[in-house]
Amino acid sequence: MPMLDLEFMRLAFGAGIVVGLLAPAVGFFLVQRRLSLVGDGIGHVAFAGVALGYLLNLPLVLTALVVSVTGGLSIEWIRSRRRTAGDQALALIFYTGIAGGVVLVSAAGALNVNLFQFLFGSILTVTRGDLAVIAALGACALAAIALLYRPLVAVVVDEEGARVAGLPVSALNALTVALAAVTIALSMRIVGILLIAALMVLPVIAASRIAWSMRSTILLGMGIGLGSVLAGITIAYYADLPPGGTTVLVAAAVVLAAEVWSAVRG
Amino acid sequence: MHGVSFAYGHTPLVLRDVDLEVQRGEFVAIAGPNGGGKTTLVRLVVGLEQPTSGRIELLVRKVGYLPQRAQAGIDAPVTVRELVNTGRASRTRLLGPLSGTDRNAVREAIDRVALTSQADRRLSTLSGGQQQRAFIAKALAAEPELLVLDEPTTGVDVEAQDTIAALLERLRGELGMTILYVSHEFGAVERFVERIVLVRGGIVFDGPPSALPDVWHDPSHAHA
Numbered sequence: 001m002p003m004l005d006l007e008f009m010r011l012a013f014g015a016g017i018v019v020g021l022l023a024p025a026v027g028f029f030l031v032q033r034r035l036s037l038v039g040d041g042i043g044h045v046a047f048a049g050v051a052l053g054y055l056l057n058l059p060l061v062l063t064a065l066v067v068s069v070t071g072g073l074s075i076e077w078i079r080s081r082r083r084t085a086g087d088q089a090l091a092l093i094f095y096t097g098i099a100g101g102v103v104l105v106s107a108a109g110a111l112n113v114n115l116f117q118f119l120f121g122s123i124l125t126v127t128r129g130d131l132a133v134i135a136a137l138g139a140c141a142l143a144a145i146a147l148l149y150r151p152l153v154a155v156v157v158d159e160e161g162a163r164v165a166g167l168p169v170s171a172l173n174a175l176t177v178a179l180a181a182v183t184i185a186l187s188m189r190i191v192g193i194l195l196i197a198a199l200m201v202l203p204v205i206a207a208s209r210i211a212w213s214m215r216s217t218i219l220l221g222m223g224i225g226l227g228s229v230l231a232g233i234t235i236a237y238y239a240d241l242p243p244g245g246t247t248v249l250v251a252a253a254v255v256l257a258a259e260v261w262s263a264v265r266g
Numbered sequence: 267m268h269g270v271s272f273a274y275g276h277t278p279l280v281l282r283d284v285d286l287e288v289q290r291g292e293f294v295a296i297a298g299p300n301g302g303g304k305t306t307l308v309r310l311v312v313g314l315e316q317p318t319s320g321r322i323e324l325l326v327r328k329v330g331y332l333p334q335r336a337q338a339g340i341d342a343p344v345t346v347r348e349l350v351n352t353g354r355a356s357r358t359r360l361l362g363p364l365s366g367t368d369r370n371a372v373r374e375a376i377d378r379v380a381l382t383s384q385a386d387r388r389l390s391t392l393s394g395g396q397q398q399r400a401f402i403a404k405a406l407a408a409e410p411e412l413l414v415l416d417e418p419t420t421g422v423d424v425e426a427q428d429t430i431a432a433l434l435e436r437l438r439g440e441l442g443m444t445i446l447y448v449s450h451e452f453g454a455v456e457r458f459v460e461r462i463v464l465v466r467g468g469i470v471f472d473g474p475p476s477a478l479p480d481v482w483h484d485p486s487h488a489h490a
């Protein structure tokens with residue numbers, strides 16, 4: 001394939017493979033715990049992190065990482081302490097994130113140039129340094145999920161039962177949100193912060209229509225995520241479109257196909 | 267439990283001055299009207315709530331707990347075996363896969379509730395009664411000394427209620443398990459328990475079913 005002769009495409013595919021596998025694996029736990037919205041919220045917060053990176057002239061993946069993990073953990077902290085006010089607290093953090101981001105980005109004089117890339121992804125912007133960070137942190141995140149798979153599932157199926165069993169439920173919840181924040185920061189370059197939550201959620205929805213167990217849902221979701229990103233980047237390259245948009249449209253098409261398949265099967 | 271009172275936040279007391287002592291191997295039914303405080307009482311027992319005043323002493327270490335309407339919260343694509351696996355958490359290490367011993371305990375728990383032939387089916391494809399039995403197997407996988415079940419027969423047909431009742435009676439007989447069984451209706455439990463605790467803002471009756479005053483046989487009309 002001629003597109004693989006290009007360095008930037010190899011970098012984009014490299015990042016895409018990590019993101020395509022990681023996003024649904026983390027998203028699975030958000031979806032099952034009905035926290036999909038939290039993924040969206042952290043994306044908004046990550047935007048402020050990107051803006052901060054511009055302003056301070058630091059690596060954007062790193063500032064986004066720090067800000068989104070901090071934001072995610074704050075959201076989880078508020079959610080766990082004040083169940084009833086969870087919605088309002090989330091709204092406050094989401095909108096502060098996006099508003100803060102816009103103000104910081106324009107203060108850094110980068111409002112027109114780079115904004116679009118971070119909102120919807122770009123195949124041109126992954127650097128070698130980015131790929132190293134994405135691969136290393138992505139591998140750590142996947143390893144954490146594999147090692148803690150049983151307790152994470154225990155919290156999903158029965159949070160109070162897990163508490164009675166003596167599992168560190170609050171720590172596991174914080175870990176889930178931290179993993180979501182890491183995933184979002186790593187995915188930002190390829191999928192963009194406005195669409196990353198979709199890549200965490202849609203492959204899981206498609207997989208749960210077809211799968212026969214929890215484990216098969218996660219693995220199938222990761223496969224669908226990977227396929228969507230690879231197809232999305234390829235389409236983006238040939239049609240000169242933002243890869244976040246093409247990736248999420250592919251994933252949405254898979255959801256539709258899975259719905260039809262499960263309806264036909266009965 | 268000694269002189270336990272409890273309120274959620276700054277609301278009025280839900281339970282007032284509760285004294286309750288349960289012996290090893292006892293099968294106790296906790297009954298009373300909706301909103302009487304049964305769920306609150308067992309949440310205190312398993313440590314999900316802390317008493318506002320008084321103290322609770324638990325002399326057993328392994329507790330199996332089936333929350334009220336546990337199955338209602340499940341739309342995860344979980345199989346029976348995957349669900350029961352999670353019940354093993356308190357008996358095994360945090361990281362990595364289950365050991366052979368753990369998997370045997372899971373198989374045995376599934377067998378006890380007679381779901382072996384459905385073990386690898388998705389929970390959502392089973393009947394309400396089967397789902398409740400799967401949750402009981404999850405609690406059993408921890409090999410508990412105390413089993414706490416909050417309304418395990420709600421929304422389950424009469425035949426399945428009898429199956430569950432017989433299962434619990436057998437567990438107590440064969441494994442010497444202590445069982446706290448919460449129900450808001452007497453019908454199913456009265457036949458096989460030796461002690462009923464009636465909860466309505468506190469304990470308003472504690473004794474054998476035969477000693478239960480007639481006016482309380484329909485707990486929705488109970489007068490404290």
Ligand SMILES: Nc1ncnc2c1ncn2[C@@H]1O[C@H](COP(=O)(O)OP(=O)(O)O)[C@@H](O)[C@H]1O
Pocket residue numbers: 274277280298299300301302303304305306307
């Ligand atoms: N999380 C909660 N916060 C505030 N009040 C509660 C909560 N849970 C239960 N209550 C109140 O406590 C009382 C007892 O409820 P509960 O223990 O669920 O009774 P039961 O299980 O007997 O139906 C009810 O008045 C209920 O409204």
Ligand SMILES: [Mg+2]
Pocket residue numbers: 304305306334416417
């Ligand atoms: Mg109740």
